[in-house]
Amino acid sequence: MSPLWLLRRIAGLLFALVAASAIVFVLMDLLPGDPAEIMLGTNARPDTLAALRAEMGLDRPALIRYADWALGLLRGDFGRSLTYSVPVAELVQERLAVTLPLAMMAIALTLFIALPLGAFAASRRKSLTDSTIIAVTQLGVAIPNFWFAMMLVLVFAISWRLLPSGGFPGWSAGPSAILALILPAIALALPQAAILTRVMRSSLLETLGEDYVRTARAKGLTRAEALRRHAFRNALIPVLTILGLQFSFLIAGTVVIENVFSLPGLGRLIFQAINQRDLVVVRSVVMLLIASIIVINFCVDLAYALVDPRLRGRS
Amino acid sequence: MIRLLTKACLALVLVTASVAMAPLSAAPRTDLNVGMRLEPPHLDPTAGAAAAIGEIVYANLFEGLTRMAADGAIKPGLAESWTVSPDGKVYTFTLRKGVTFHDGTPFDAAVAKFALDRARASDSVNPQKGLFEPIEAVEVIDPATLKVTLKRPTGAFLFNLAWPAAVMVAPQSAADNKTKPIGTGPFKLDRWAKGSQVDLVRHPNYWGAKPALNKISFKIIGDPTAAYAAMMAGDVDAYPIFPANENIPQFQADKRFTVKIGNTEGKTIVAINNARTPFDDIRVRRALAHGIDRKAVIDGATMGLGKPIGSHYAPQDAGYVDLTGQYPYDPEKAKALLKEAGVSNLKVKLILPPPDYARRSGEIIAAQLKKIGVEAELVPVEWAQWLSDVFRGKNYDLTIISHVEPMDLDIYARDDYYFNYANADYKALYAELAATSDPEKRKALIEKAQRKLTDDSVNVFMFLLPKTGVWNAKLEGLWENAPLPVNDFTAVRWRD
Numbered sequence: 001m002s003p004l005w006l007l008r009r010i011a012g013l014l015f016a017l018v019a020a021s022a023i024v025f026v027l028m029d030l031l032p033g034d035p036a037e038i039m040l041g042t043n044a045r046p047d048t049l050a051a052l053r054a055e056m057g058l059d060r061p062a063l064i065r066y067a068d069w070a071l072g073l074l075r076g077d078f079g080r081s082l083t084y085s086v087p088v089a090e091l092v093q094e095r096l097a098v099t100l101p102l103a104m105m106a107i108a109l110t111l112f113i114a115l116p117l118g119a120f121a122a123s124r125r126k127s128l129t130d131s132t133i134i135a136v137t138q139l140g141v142a143i144p145n146f147w148f149a150m151m152l153v154l155v156f157a158i159s160w161r162l163l164p165s166g167g168f169p170g171w172s173a174g175p176s177a178i179l180a181l182i183l184p185a186i187a188l189a190l191p192q193a194a195i196l197t198r199v200m201r202s203s204l205l206e207t208l209g210e211d212y213v214r215t216a217r218a219k220g221l222t223r224a225e226a227l228r229r230h231a232f233r234n235a236l237i238p239v240l241t242i243l244g245l246q247f248s249f250l251i252a253g254t255v256v257i258e259n260v261f262s263l264p265g266l267g268r269l270i271f272q273a274i275n276q277r278d279l280v281v282v283r284s285v286v287m288l289l290i291a292s293i294i295v296i297n298f299c300v301d302l303a304y305a306l307v308d309p310r311l312r313g314r315s
Numbered sequence: 316m317i318r319l320l321t322k323a324c325l326a327l328v329l330v331t332a333s334v335a336m337a338p339l340s341a342a343p344r345t346d347l348n349v350g351m352r353l354e355p356p357h358l359d360p361t362a363g364a365a366a367a368i369g370e371i372v373y374a375n376l377f378e379g380l381t382r383m384a385a386d387g388a389i390k391p392g393l394a395e396s397w398t399v400s401p402d403g404k405v406y407t408f409t410l411r412k413g414v415t416f417h418d419g420t421p422f423d424a425a426v427a428k429f430a431l432d433r434a435r436a437s438d439s440v441n442p443q444k445g446l447f448e449p450i451e452a453v454e455v456i457d458p459a460t461l462k463v464t465l466k467r468p469t470g471a472f473l474f475n476l477a478w479p480a481a482v483m484v485a486p487q488s489a490a491d492n493k494t495k496p497i498g499t500g501p502f503k504l505d506r507w508a509k510g511s512q513v514d515l516v517r518h519p520n521y522w523g524a525k526p527a528l529n530k531i532s533f534k535i536i537g538d539p540t541a542a543y544a545a546m547m548a549g550d551v552d553a554y555p556i557f558p559a560n561e562n563i564p565q566f567q568a569d570k571r572f573t574v575k576i577g578n579t580e581g582k583t584i585v586a587i588n589n590a591r592t593p594f595d596d597i598r599v600r601r602a603l604a605h606g607i608d609r610k611a612v613i614d615g616a617t618m619g620l621g622k623p624i625g626s627h628y629a630p631q632d633a634g635y636v637d638l639t640g641q642y643p644y645d646p647e648k649a650k651a652l653l654k655e656a657g658v659s660n661l662k663v664k665l666i667l668p669p670p671d672y673a674r675r676s677g678e679i680i681a682a683q684l685k686k687i688g689v690e691a692e693l694v695p696v697e698w699a700q701w702l703s704d705v706f707r708g709k710n711y712d713l714t715i716i717s718h719v720e721p722m723d724l725d726i727y728a729r730d731d732y733y734f735n736y737a738n739a740d741y742k743a744l745y746a747e748l749a750a751t752s753d754p755e756k757r758k759a760l761i762e763k764a765q766r767k768l769t770d771d772s773v774n775v776f777m778f779l780l781p782k783t784g785v786w787n788a789k790l791e792g793l794w795e796n797a798p799l800p801v802n803d804f805t806a807v808r809w810r811d
Contacts, residue, residue: 031699032699032700032703032704033697033698033699033700033702033703034699034702034703034707037699037702037703037706037707038698038699038702039356039362039363039364039365039440039442040363040364040440040442041363041364041365041442042364042702042706042718042720043364043442043443043445043720044364044442044444045444045445047437047444048439048440048441048442048444051437051438051439051440052440054438055440083356083357084356084357084494084509085357085493085494086494086509091509094508094509094510095510150540150544153540153541153544153548154544157544157547157548157550158544158547158548161548161549164548164550165541165544165545165547165548165550166536166541166544166545166550167511167512167534167536167545167550168508168511170508170511259537259538259541260538260540260541261541262511262534262535262536262537262538262541262545263510263511264508264509264510264511265510268510269510272354272510275697275698275699276356276699277699
């Protein structure tokens with residue numbers, strides 16, 4: 001890996017970050033609506049609005065506000081929420097403590113259901129079991145997750161009273177915090193699991209038709225053994241690709257599910273912040289998400305280059 | 316994952332067991348879980364207009380010199396009594412003794428002077444700064460006596476002091492009240508899990524009567540379906556205002572719940588840009604009033620729970636006069652008025668802010684206006700946009716909005732208000748009302764003001780937003796009406 005190549009890549013990364021921050025800032029500034037007006041409502045007098053704008057620092061020129069914000073980001077200072085008046089970093093940290101475990105639980109549940117079920121269906125191709133699984137997953141793909149979430153609440157929270165209907169007591173509450181995440185995780189996971197089951201099944205069927213599987217069968221392995229020892233691992237590659245895509249869907253899905261279950265997660269934070277024109281929160285959180293994607297892509301590029309020398313010369 | 320599941324199962328068993336054992340405890344509960352539609356941005360009512368702030372802290376955490384009772388009457392608060400000079404310009408308050416803030420700071424006349432001066436200062440960010448505008452000077456006579464001199468007699472001054480924006484705050488803690496509110500009330504802040512809930516606990520050194528509750532948790536659940544589920548599952552004990560009117564019949568049919576349909580001060584109107592052609596013609600505005608079927612709108616948009624209003628005044632307030640019959644629904648008359656005004660093929664934009672009442676009313680009204688030959692294009696907007704475009708920018712034809720400030724006849728006398736009404740007669744009438752303290756004379760003037768607004772058909776006055784209270788049938792002491800957007804829980808208790 002030549003230093004020049006690496007330098008170019010890093011320059012590209014920095015440019016992307018600066019460009020993204022500028023776009024985010026300008027877009028948020030163009031959005032109609034004034035945070036001071038929202039805070040003070042319809043009875044506010046013009047002098048009061050001006051006083052609050054000054055307090056929020058909104059009376060300064062846009063370029064200075066941008067520089068302030070961007071330099072703050074470099075120092076790891078995300079600014080202070082206009083509405084909550086607490087540091088954004090603190091808010092994000094609190095919210096991630098809900099959204100991350102929720103997403104992890106949902107992913108784990110998705111894998112836990114989809115991999116065995118997909119393999120099971122593939123191993124019994126064209127049987128009644130296979131068609132049933134296909135029909136059920138078809139249904140799972142079609143059902144919107146918010147509707148499914150409501151049904152879960154109706155059964156488990158209202159009729160049986162086994163689990164809370166929504167809200168989050170905080171991790172300090174111990175087991176009841178995990179209980180509060182069970183229904184949301186199921187609501188997020190099942191539609192995803194339905195998709196993944198189908199991918200798993202078709203991918204396995206495809207690998208089962210490959211030459212090396214036939215060779216394995218010719219050596220005397222049973223169909224199930226060939227599947228387990230040779231086909232399964234190879235079939236996982238498209239599954240992982242889909243799973244990667246699903247992770248971003250999951251983040252979008254949490255916005256909806258967090259609202260249905262009134263969970264204080266990152267999705268709801270952005271949603272609320274946009275409504276209240278808490279520009280500092282929105283742009284800092286959006287920037288955080290963009291930066292993490294840009295940096296991950298950068299790492300992937302590096303990894304490709306390490307694995308495949310042919311890519312190093314290109315930029 | 317397996318370990319997690321095991322943990323979850325274990326927790327499930329524990330919870331089921333504890334639920335099964337709950338009926339064994341005999342003493343009435345002392346905690347209360349309250350459902351809220353919106354989360355407050357912060358907890359300082361002297362620095363933000365959001366109704367959710369007052370709905371949590373008013374009377375519970377912060378107190379003012381006077382206080383609003385459930386029936387809308389003004390009662391002594393931190394001022395135990397007062398005298399008013401004969402010219403109506405000097406108020407002398409006798410303050411309660413032995414009152415301390417939650418951090419131990421004593422409350423006295425110097426603190427009261429600080430709070431009032433802070434609210435009316437030039438750098439004040441008080442959302443209701445106008446309430447304090449009549450104040451000329453605030454003086455400390457002795458620690459228990461406060462003298463307030465006004466620029467002119469102000470009939471509503473004691474009422475103004477009862478607003479959430481007029482609560483007493485201390486110099487040391489005022490700046491941090493947004494996140495660490497320090498008041499004099501019977502409850503203090505325990506914790507605020509942002510995005511989730513606000514917990515208040517009893518303040519042991521409260522100066523007044525000890526409340527029955529030990530703890531109040533305000534849970535922020537805005538989604539109507541989630542709110543319904545939370546009530547049904549018992550996660551929430553009370554919704555002072557339930558977010559979805561369509562669920563009300565289900566609660567009414569269920570013996571576990573008390574349902575009280577009360578009044579708010581939310582006067583819902585179709586606001587008209589009086590300066591824009593053709594709405595500058597009174598015949599066009601009257602045509603709109605005749606062309607909108609108030610009853611159909613109330614049935615469709617509020618499930619029949621809203622009360623009709625004929626002017627910009629709530630039926631429960633002093634001096635109300637019923638003017639709902641002045642412009643009966645009459646599409647033919649509306650068409651005739653439009654024709655007389657020379658208006659045909661009128662196309663307008665009807666701007667709708669996010670609340671359900673506005674969006675739903677908008678659909679119905681657009682259909683009704685079509686029958687009188689007015690094409691209304693519905694334009695849904697966010698709050699932020701409504702405030703900047705419609706309210707500040709005055710760039711609109713028609714919009715649907717609920718004005719929630721109590722007895723706000725003053726807004727029609729403002730020069731720069733978004734109705735663009737600017738009527739000299741009304742301004743003179745309102746100035747006379749503002750300077751009058753005698754209750755009977757005030758009533759007569761209030762009635763005159765209502766008639767003037769209806770005669771001029773400034774806006775189409777539709778209905779009062781209902782206060783759809785739903786709570787556990789074992790609870791008592793919750794307010795049926797909302798004379799201010801507040802929830803005074805000091806008298807709430809669980810029956811055995």
